[in-house]
Amino acid sequence: MINGKSEPTLFSNKTLLRELDVDKDTPQLYIILKNPEIHQWLGTEVPKNVNEVRQSIKNYCKSNDLYSWAIVDIDTRKTIGFYYLWKPVQQIDGTRIIPAESQRLAKHCWRKGYMKEARKLVYNFAFNELQVEEIHAQVWKSNINSIKSMEHCGFQKYKEVEKTILKYEKKYIECHYRLKKDYLTKSTLIKET
Numbered sequence: 001m002i003n004g005k006s007e008p009t010l011f012s013n014k015t016l017l018r019e020l021d022v023d024k025d026t027p028q029l030y031i032i033l034k035n036p037e038i039h040q041w042l043g044t045e046v047p048k049n050v051n052e053v054r055q056s057i058k059n060y061c062k063s064n065d066l067y068s069w070a071i072v073d074i075d076t077r078k079t080i081g082f083y084y085l086w087k088p089v090q091q092i093d094g095t096r097i098i099p100a101e102s103q104r105l106a107k108h109c110w111r112k113g114y115m116k117e118a119r120k121l122v123y124n125f126a127f128n129e130l131q132v133e134e135i136h137a138q139v140w141k142s143n144i145n146s147i148k149s150m151e152h153c154g155f156q157k158y159k160e161v162e163k164t165i166l167k168y169e170k171k172y173i174e175c176h177y178r179l180k181k182d183y184l185t186k187s188t189l190i191k192e193t
């Protein structure tokens, strides 16, 4: 149901994206999110307990504004992260865009190709099924892992905004990126496959 709430199941031979399930995914996501490295360049904190994670997943699942997927390792069938994609909106100039996206991947899975596969699946869905013209994403300038991961699949920066980080009580630079279908087509991610 593309215009309803349900997320389509998307998969490659390495990564499966299926609708987040509060009961099934909370225990594994709690373990993943307990690692402080995951939150280092984000406004989020290490969860205090499993209920905090459960509540947060519940809220995201209930939201009609986004698609929320669990990222699953095809081989082990274990949940290794999540992927949130905001639903399309129309800009004043008429452009149909995805305003934001967000991901978390278990530390032991970084740079192993899972996120590359997940991105391919999600962007295929966004450009071909949702027929958006652009996908936008915001990232702290110090989040090198995320910036490299995004630039690898073609995202281009179009502005920087100074903001205050409540968590660290200091100023930081938020980078605004966008991806168009032709950026993706010409990206290293697509060329290497």
Ligand SMILES: CC(C)(COP(=O)(O)OP(=O)(O)OC[C@H]1O[C@@H](n2cnc3c(N)ncnc32)[C@H](O)[C@@H]1OP(=O)(O)O)[C@@H](O)C(=O)NCCC(=O)NCCS
Binding pocket: 037, 038, 039, 041, 042, 101, 102, 103, 104, 105, 106, 109, 110, 111, 112, 113, 114, 115, 116, 139, 143, 144, 145, 146, 148, 149, 150, 152
């Ligand atoms: C951001 C995140 C999702 C990236 O996932 P990943 O699996 O580590 O990275 P990717 O597989 O997508 O990286 C794709 C390519 O980008 C480049 N790249 C990624 N990280 C890099 C780094 N630190 N240095 C240099 N190049 C890098 C590489 O070319 C990489 O391909 P390779 O692994 O074959 O060399 C992961 O680090 C994460 O969950 N971080 C914590 C949460 C977070 O910051 N989320 C994003 C903001 S919402």
